[in-house]
Amino acid sequence: MHPAATQSSQATIETFQQYVIANYNRYPISLVHGEGSYVWDAEGKRYLDLFPGWGCDILGHCPPQVVKAVQEQVAHLIHIPNTWYTEAQGEFAKLLGERGFGKSFFCNSGAEAIEGAIKLARLAKTGEGKFKIITFGNSFHGRTYAAVTATAQPKYHEGLGPMVPGFSYATHNDLASVKRLIDKETAAILIEPIQGEGGINIPTDEFIHGLRALCDEHGLLLVFDEVQTCMGRTGTWFGYQQWGVQPDILTMAKGVCAGVACGVVMARPEIAQYLKPGKHASTFGGNPLAMAAGVATIRTIEDDHLLENVKAMSARFAGHVARLAAELPVIRETRIRGMMIGIDLHVPGTTCVQKCMERGVLINVTHDTVIRLLPALNITAEQVDEGMAVIGEVLRDLPGA
Ligand SMILES: Cc1ncc(COP(=O)(O)O)c(C=O)c1O
Numbered sequence: 001m002h003p004a005a006t007q008s009s010q011a012t013i014e015t016f017q018q019y020v021i022a023n024y025n026r027y028p029i030s031l032v033h034g035e036g037s038y039v040w041d042a043e044g045k046r047y048l049d050l051f052p053g054w055g056c057d058i059l060g061h062c063p064p065q066v067v068k069a070v071q072e073q074v075a076h077l078i079h080i081p082n083t084w085y086t087e088a089q090g091e092f093a094k095l096l097g098e099r100g101f102g103k104s105f106f107c108n109s110g111a112e113a114i115e116g117a118i119k120l121a122r123l124a125k126t127g128e129g130k131f132k133i134i135t136f137g138n139s140f141h142g143r144t145y146a147a148v149t150a151t152a153q154p155k156y157h158e159g160l161g162p163m164v165p166g167f168s169y170a171t172h173n174d175l176a177s178v179k180r181l182i183d184k185e186t187a188a189i190l191i192e193p194i195q196g197e198g199g200i201n202i203p204t205d206e207f208i209h210g211l212r213a214l215c216d217e218h219g220l221l222l223v224f225d226e227v228q229t230c231m232g233r234t235g236t237w238f239g240y241q242q243w244g245v246q247p248d249i250l251t252m253a254k255g256v257c258a259g260v261a262c263g264v265v266m267a268r269p270e271i272a273q274y275l276k277p278g279k280h281a282s283t284f285g286g287n288p289l290a291m292a293a294g295v296a297t298i299r300t301i302e303d304d305h306l307l308e309n310v311k312a313m314s315a316r317f318a319g320h321v322a323r324l325a326a327e328l329p330v331i332r333e334t335r336i337r338g339m340m341i342g343i344d345l346h347v348p349g350t351t352c353v354q355k356c357m358e359r360g361v362l363i364n365v366t367h368d369t370v371i372r373l374l375p376a377l378n379i380t381a382e383q384v385d386e387g388m389a390v391i392g393e394v395l396r397d398l399p400g401a
Helices: 009-019 064-074 089-099 110-128 145-152 175-180 205-218 286-305 307-326 351-358 383-394
Strands: 031-035 038-041 048-049 104-107 132-136 165-169 186-191 221-225 250-251 263-267 331-337 342-346 362-367 370-373
Touching: 048 383, 064 286, 089 104, 089 263, 089 286, 104 110, 110 145, 110 186, 110 221, 110 250, 110 342, 145 175, 165 175, 175 205, 186 205, 286 307, 307 331, 307 342, 307 383, 342 383, 351 362, 351 383
Parallel strands: 132 165, 132 186, 186 221, 221 250
Antiparallel strands: 031 038, 038 048, 104 263, 250 263, 331 342, 342 370, 362 370
16 A cells, blocks of 8 residues: 555545546546656556646646645635735746736636637627637547537537537648638637647648638637647647747646646737626636646746756657657557657557556557657656657557557
């Protein structure tokens, strides 16, 4: 038993079976403690976590600077409503704006940030009679009604209709398909600069620059969903900086406060002004604990030179992945940008998660066939080698490898 555990994994599973709604498929272990890229289960087994917190634990588990900042903040103020000013919210917004652009609105999750971005885009364009939003096949924007409507795949809509009106879906990496959907009522284009849940799909330079040009030509807002790509994940503070294509509105969540729940809508000041008092709000948004964690996250990334580490470790992952791809015909394609790693297989890959877990490595499989890793920005070279050795073993065991 791990010292942080009070009961076995099995006992926790039994409590869940009785009291927790079963809307997630869960692996049969209870995790009790984490440090950096390692996490332990109740029985004391250690795992190398190459998918910490589904991308939220961007500095690994319990980064000391963030733990300290939250501990200090919690003793002063836990929650303060947005009817008052707090130092931490102003400071975090300033740090984000200096590394990105414009002004920020704070909420608590990715879906909530998307809702805010959609409302802001419509508010900014309502005077021109524009409200339609174009999104993309294989996208993922969250589970609330507008966010799940923006998410193009029909499987996410089944049984939920009617969906929110005003959304249409273009094909990723296909500018002509976007052009066909633009009309006088189109307000915005919403896109993840790199599709995450859709399988680490990296757009071409022409496509992403072409979207900006289309927005400029037709007076549309370009909204980047950076819930997964923000905070150095791609090797730059934000995904858009990979291309130098400036969005008008940008959403963040997941890693933005290193695992403390937070969502952000960032907008150019001319657009941000449309979010006036009474138009949008979030009770917990911008709470002192999340804001203190966010400030500590930015400081840690800078003090520990983690953007440089992302570049070095990304190249190291890429070397391993390229060697595996040369060896194993079961690998169809590999897609890597910073600490976003996708290994697309010719066969379903879901069994790889359990097999890696048995060998002490946590990974994810998305879109049925894509092994997805979102490692912590501070992962070490030894951990990259350790994890890729296990993934290699598991892939060699696949049928048709
Ligand atoms: C790009 C993107 N947008 C939005 C979301 C929704 O975020 P949340 O689950 O915090 O609501 C996700 C979650 O995976 C995401 O990857």
